[in-house]
Amino acid sequence: MSLLVTGSMALDTITTPHGTREAVLGGAASFFSVGARHFTDVRLVAVIGDDFPDEHVAMLRDRGIDIEGLERRAGAKTFRWTGRYAGRMDVAETLDTQLNVLGEFKPTLPGKFTDTPFAFLANGDPVTQAWVRDQLSPNAFVFLDTMNFWIEGSRDALLEAIRKVNGVVMNDDEARALGGSDNLIASVNRIADMGVSTLVVKKGEHGAILMKDGELFALPAYPLEAVFDPTGAGDTFASGFMGAVAESGDTTFQGLKRALAYGTVVASFTVEGFGLERLLEIDREEIDRRLEVFLKFTGWE
């Protein structure tokens, strides 16, 4: 079943111990679309400026992503992010952020998108996330992602958006900030008390935790010998997770556990190359082969 994503499209300049890449395609919606297309039809809702290279648009179209919701705004510039990773590469240092068109992003969905049964509202202003969610069917299965900027600066709007969705995805620091405890499990339980019925906590190299109706499940990260660039790992984790759910339609705890493993595997490819590089090389067969390895790595039998 189709899966809609709304979020940022960016031109990223990234430095890691392995080198620097300038103005490569990035942003949560780009990463999510390219990851999720392995599982289902993807509908992209995002905004770019007239500096955005045509080749990226063509690439997304060629990969089967429905770009009817991609708005190119004349006279405006694309969102740009410059960041650096060092040492263990577990934290990105932001060197520069230029919001540009993203600052006024409040999309109206193309009519044919409003019946999309699955949706992911990538990190962004929770007022906009709620606005998009309200354009979808009340029966749609919708997750949102957020970050500390909104948890600290727009807490009420975020809690309102959260009440409108089926689940939330965030990283461990964000979960601690929202839950208000240094202890991650305590924070997860407090977030459940806020009315979040399903929560996915991404812990980077330490794996992920799933909470559904108070029940917990955890997975380690995929064991990789080398990480080239962590950019997009979180968004492609979400793409594998939501993609697997949209593909199977299985939103039970068991279905979400399996989806969590797909999220882990898709993210593991992302970090093996700069930006979308590696993710554009792979096919579904490679994802499923790595899933088998991962199930062995985490399985009891």
Added chain:
Amino acid sequence: MSLLVTGSMALDTITTPHGTREAVLGGAASFFSVGARHFTDVRLVAVIGDDFPDEHVAMLRDRGIDIEGLERRAGAKTFRWTGRYAGRMDVAETLDTQLNVLGEFKPTLPGKFTDTPFAFLANGDPVTQAWVRDQLSPNAFVFLDTMNFWIEGSRDALLEAIRKVNGVVMNDDEARALGGSDNLIASVNRIADMGVSTLVVKKGEHGAILMKDGELFALPAYPLEAVFDPTGAGDTFASGFMGAVAESGDTTFQGLKRALAYGTVVASFTVEGFGLERLLEIDREEIDRRLEVFLKFTGWE
């Protein structure tokens, strides 16, 4: 089957966000003995000074631990450690260390201990670890633990001790230091290349990794809402792991995976109280109940 442990006995002064405890029973051998006795007969080899309270000796004896290898040295003082945990409590800050009797610790095993089939050489001078290992039968199944002090300062002696044992237990920072890579999986693989056939990497709140003959398995930590005092978590992790192996006699990959889960569960009790407090309250039934919860938390079905 019996399990021998050699390592430090300490009087610890610990400060956590939950308070301070002065001169409580600590040290790797204490923690290990009290954890492992739930699984098998434990033989303790350690040294204390004449400042060591009799009540602690009585407690160990009452718990069924064979203390024939516990040497009280007259005119000497027990090893003392003072440390502090703050915030997420993932790292201990050492405020003071007084080696005292531990500085000259080079035990000769009681004759009846030399045929012990399982042994754990807790963190200590690798020359002493090798010395103890050589007093055991060549067929004994022996693991050692180590730390950065020896990895950096006594690397050759450590590698020699490692070649004499069946496996190594260390935390993730120590594995990175020994393996020489910021990437933990790369470090694990390099340690395997050094001739370590089985390695357990303890990652604290992030779980543990097991490597045997190049094959990997990972577990998250037990989900706890509150951590009171992490002291002894690593040693009791090892006690559950080695205890389960000594109990079952199963040293296959499958047996070690199950033992890793027991290590996780035993460590989860340790951190719920100051020092040995919580670990002294529980019985085997509680351990097995928590194991069931943990298997659900990590299992696919």
